[in-house]
Amino acid sequence: MKHPLPRPFRQHFFLLILCLLFLPSSLQAADYFDLGNQAYMRKDDAAAITYYRKAVKNRGFSAALLYNLGNCYARSGKTGPAVLAYEQALRLDPADPDIRTNLESIRKANGLYPPNQSWWRQVKNILGADQWLLLAATGFALFSGSLLLLALVRQSWLQRALKTVAVMASACALLALPPALSSYQDWRDDIVLVPARLNISPFAKAASAGTIQAGRKVHPLKTYKNFILVRDTNGRKGWLPARELGPIEQLTATVTVP
Amino acid sequence: MKNAPYHILFLSILSLLLPALFPSGLLAANISVQAQLQPTRFAMDQNARLTLTVTGASSAEPEEPRGDELRFFSLGQSTRVQWINGTSSSSVAYTYRVQATRPGAHTIAPIAVTVDGKTYKTKAINCTVSPAGAGSNPPSGQPGGRAAQPPPSASTRLRSGKADQIGFMRLLPKKETVYAGELIPFTIKAYFHQGMRVTIKSNPRLTNDNFVLESMDDKPVQSEEMIGGVPYTLLTWHGSLSAVKQGIFPLEMEMDTSLLVRSRRQRPFSMFDDPFFDDFFGGYTQKDITLLSPKKDITVNDLPRQGKPVQFSGAIGSFSLAVNARPLTVAPGDPITLHMIVQGNGNFDRVKAPVFTGTRQNWKTYPPSAGKLTGDQGIVKKEFEQAIIPTNGNIRQIPAVEFTYFDPDSQKYIRLHSNPIDLTMQAAAGSRTAQPQAQAPRPQLEKGQATQTPDSSPAAALAPIHTRFGRGVTALQPLYRKRWFQLFMVVNILVFLTALALLQRRRQRLAHPERIRKKQIIRQIDQLLAQAKQAMQEKDSHRFLIRCRKILQVQFGFAWKVEPRAISAADLEHRLGKDSPLTEILKKSEHAAYSGETISDQEMQDIYRTLQEEVKQ
Numbered sequence A: 001m002k003h004p005l006p007r008p009f010r011q012h013f014f015l016l017i018l019c020l021l022f023l024p025s026s027l028q029a030a031d032y033f034d035l036g037n038q039a040y041m042r043k044d045d046a047a048a049i050t051y052y053r054k055a056v057k058n059r060g061f062s063a064a065l066l067y068n069l070g071n072c073y074a075r076s077g078k079t080g081p082a083v084l085a086y087e088q089a090l091r092l093d094p095a096d097p098d099i100r101t102n103l104e105s106i107r108k109a110n111g112l113y114p115p116n117q118s119w120w121r122q123v124k125n126i127l128g129a130d131q132w133l134l135l136a137a138t139g140f141a142l143f144s145g146s147l148l149l150l151a152l153v154r155q156s157w158l159q160r161a162l163k164t165v166a167v168m169a170s171a172c173a174l175l176a177l178p179p180a181l182s183s184y185q186d187w188r189d190d191i192v193l194v195p196a197r198l199n200i201s202p203f204a205k206a207a208s209a210g211t212i213q214a215g216r217k218v219h220p221l222k223t224y225k226n227f228i229l230v231r232d233t234n235g236r237k238g239w240l241p242a243r244e245l246g247p248i249e250q251l252t253a254t255v256t257v258p
Numbered sequence B: 001m002k003n004a005p006y007h008i009l010f011l012s013i014l015s016l017l018l019p020a021l022f023p024s025g026l027l028a029a030n031i032s033v034q035a036q037l038q039p040t041r042f043a044m045d046q047n048a049r050l051t052l053t054v055t056g057a058s059s060a061e062p063e064e065p066r067g068d069e070l071r072f073f074s075l076g077q078s079t080r081v082q083w084i085n086g087t088s089s090s091s092v093a094y095t096y097r098v099q100a101t102r103p104g105a106h107t108i109a110p111i112a113v114t115v116d117g118k119t120y121k122t123k124a125i126n127c128t129v130s131p132a133g134a135g136s137n138p139p140s141g142q143p144g145g146r147a148a149q150p151p152p153s154a155s156t157r158l159r160s161g162k163a164d165q166i167g168f169m170r171l172l173p174k175k176e177t178v179y180a181g182e183l184i185p186f187t188i189k190a191y192f193h194q195g196m197r198v199t200i201k202s203n204p205r206l207t208n209d210n211f212v213l214e215s216m217d218d219k220p221v222q223s224e225e226m227i228g229g230v231p232y233t234l235l236t237w238h239g240s241l242s243a244v245k246q247g248i249f250p251l252e253m254e255m256d257t258s259l260l261v262r263s264r265r266q267r268p269f270s271m272f273d274d275p276f277f278d279d280f281f282g283g284y285t286q287k288d289i290t291l292l293s294p295k296k297d298i299t300v301n302d303l304p305r306q307g308k309p310v311q312f313s314g315a316i317g318s319f320s321l322a323v324n325a326r327p328l329t330v331a332p333g334d335p336i337t338l339h340m341i342v343q344g345n346g347n348f349d350r351v352k353a354p355v356f357t358g359t360r361q362n363w364k365t366y367p368p369s370a371g372k373l374t375g376d377q378g379i380v381k382k383e384f385e386q387a388i389i390p391t392n393g394n395i396r397q398i399p400a401v402e403f404t405y406f407d408p409d410s411q412k413y414i415r416l417h418s419n420p421i422d423l424t425m426q427a428a429a430g431s432r433t434a435q436p437q438a439q440a441p442r443p444q445l446e447k448g449q450a451t452q453t454p455d456s457s458p459a460a461a462l463a464p465i466h467t468r469f470g471r472g473v474t475a476l477q478p479l480y481r482k483r484w485f486q487l488f489m490v491v492n493i494l495v496f497l498t499a500l501a502l503l504q505r506r507r508q509r510l511a512h513p514e515r516i517r518k519k520q521i522i523r524q525i526d527q528l529l530a531q532a533k534q535a536m537q538e539k540d541s542h543r544f545l546i547r548c549r550k551i552l553q554v555q556f557g558f559a560w561k562v563e564p565r566a567i568s569a570a571d572l573e574h575r576l577g578k579d580s581p582l583t584e585i586l587k588k589s590e591h592a593a594y595s596g597e598t599i600s601d602q603e604m605q606d607i608y609r610t611l612q613e614e615v616k617q
Helices: A007-011 A013-041 A045-059 A063-075 A079-092 A097-109 A119-124 A129-152 A156-186 B004-021 B275-280 B429-439 B483-511 B513-537 B541-560 B569-576 B581-595 B601-616
Strands: A190-192 A196-199 A208-212 A217-224 A227-232 A237-241 A245-247 B032-038 B041-043 B048-055 B070-084 B087-100 B104-108 B112-115 B118-121 B125-130 B167-173 B177-179 B183-193 B198-200 B211-216 B221-227 B230-243 B247-251 B253-262 B284-292 B296-301 B317-326 B336-346 B363-365 B372-376 B379-390 B401-407 B412-417
Touching (some): A013 A063, A045 A063, A063 A079, A079 A097, A079 A190, A119 A156, A129 A156, A217 A237, A217 A245, B167 B253, B167 B296, B177 B230, B183 B211, B317 B401, B317 B412, B336 B401, B513 B541, B541 B569, B541 B581
Antiparallel strands (some): A190 A217, A227 A237, B070 B087, B104 B125, B112 B118, B183 B230, B211 B230, B221 B230, B253 B284, B401 B412
16 A cells, blocks of 8 residues: 655654644744844834743743843833843843943943942953853863873973963963852842832831932842842942842843833 | 347348237238128028138137028138238138028128237128029129129029029020021020039020021030129030021020039038038039020011022022033033032022023933032032933033022022033044944844834934844853853863872872882793793793893892892802802803703703792792
8 A cells, every 4th residue: 555645754754743843933933033123123112022022932032132122121211121131131142242332322321330440340341250160161171181191191391381281271260260250249230120219228118228220230138028138339238129120140021110 | 340240140030030029910001801792692502602801910710600590601711911012911711601591681790800809890791592492693793792683694594493593595596587498597605603513414405396406516615704793604506597487486495404402401410510521422412404595586487479480499598509511522422410519608408409401302311419518618518410411413502500599688589590611512422332333244134124224312322133033041041050061060170180190199109119110020020930931831941041040130139229130140149148049040040041051841840939939938
């Protein structure tokens, strides 16, 4: 009896079925991202944000998606969510110059001037946390490999060369590790989503310790119920409602602006 | 004339002793006696001081003072002698503390004083004693015991009921007709009798809520002032207050003090009956007293509604405005910081930031800072900062800022305008930020989208969106949490540990070279034994003996630390003796090597066995 399907189809039948199952969703995801881009071109920021959120549900987050979301928020005047999206995009792609440029632009346009940076912070910001860690790990790998070869080879000239490599690699690892650790500490920072009032205690009716602009980066210190004690870049401390903060480390498709 | 020097000496001594030999009364011109009571009006729980002065004598015998319902306690006597232009004058004063046992008018009877047998009498002294705690006017302190004149603050009340002998307070506002919210400078003066032991427990405070104390010196200025001839310790505060609402309100201040009051005098019996010992044993109690200033009615008017500017924030006084800005060379979108200073006199708590008059079409503005109040050398000023951003490239000036206040002197609202500040406008910021984007190749839109056009909104400086989705992730995962990185690090650590172990082994080997040499020798001997055995099995006695000789040379060369080839049968004979089987073996080996002599199989087996045993040992 002759099979109704040709032989190649029969051999890869299950593969074909799998492809047919997953193809629509991947195409859909790509579409949502493109639809978002198209809406952005039409300057329909609200629609663009909606499409990008749908794309997140299907394909997750990417640096490009977060960056585009940041552009939408920035153009629609939502400084806090825009800064948050850019900061998150930078975590995924620290080398992207567009993300850095837009982040600086929006900060400048909204008067979010950071205090004068120390040399240490300037050096730390050259690379992202992952990059610093990778540099340190590579240095360690080179160091270990050099040691191993050093234990095996007998030639003195080779030993001298390996010793030089080991010293340089260990220096590289040791120097790259502190900025890596410090940069990962920054991942715990939050972004103020809306202009907020710093309270002196974790209660809604507590006295104010000052105000803080949307888009400011703050470092969480401790939590009490729905309030978080934060310290801003100028060293001011105060309690903020958790809903007015966007954690950089936590990717979320919907940033709720209270 | 022989005795002339003695005469001169005698006369000199006599002239020196004469004043002492003759009674002082003979040398004094006049003797007078006077009694003085101070104060002449006092309360039951207070004292007066009676001073009996005898002039023209250095000693006297006064009788005890007497008076109805009065008690006198002697405080001692003092003598004063003066020599002026060769003439001496002396006086003696007797002091008494006077207490009354009943309020009312009393008279101190004339006091008789005997000086050199002659009796003199003082005049009678009248005094008025008020009940304890009722208070009375402060003393005039005028000499001659005249009736006390009330001080200017006669109406001062003391809540404790203490009399004004303790002190009194004056509140002196600079204005008595003011506007609600206007600052009223004032001076508070608190007078205390210098003899009183008074402690200030609080700063003066307002007694009602119609006024708000805006500022006051933390510490008063202390000075002395004579009022009606009586010295007072004066404490002066300066400050300012403001009225809360329209109306006529009494202005009054109070202050808490503490007075040390003698409690001993009510005792019926005193162990020593001496003021020194009574004071020494702490006959004082502390009494809290609140001083109250006289009321002053202040008329408070409302600010005129007519002509009241919209921007008026409630500032009342006299102010000036100064404004500067930086930077002055900018591009559209660049922030400029306006620095505004309001200086002058008035209620600075109501002074808000001046209003920027730029239009929203041309300027984006941010809320001004809260204002920093500074006071330096009496000049009070409040500084504000405000960020403004020009959004139009045609702007050439920063518009004026406006500050409005009410001048109570002219009774008008005043509007202050700063001068516009010239601005140098550069190219648009968007063109500058676009430059780095041009350097990076931008991916083209996937679905035939046209290239983006720059936005005209403030977000125009944004770099264009990305069109490639890139690799998707579900969460922001740091590198150290990624599986491949963890595996990479595990491999790295294993390599590192292996390298360490190898290096350690090498180090140990280099530290003990004889062990390595011994192992090498053992290995070499084992190999030679195997070769010897093979030669024995092949019945090649010549090769067998050569191997045996080599075994012995290697072994003893290592043991004796000499070159193996240099070891001969003579050396073995010398060190091991003639009877040693090893010496015999080596002799046979050397002999066979030179003569080509062979040995039997049995002999080879014996030699091999012997060698094997020796080597094992």
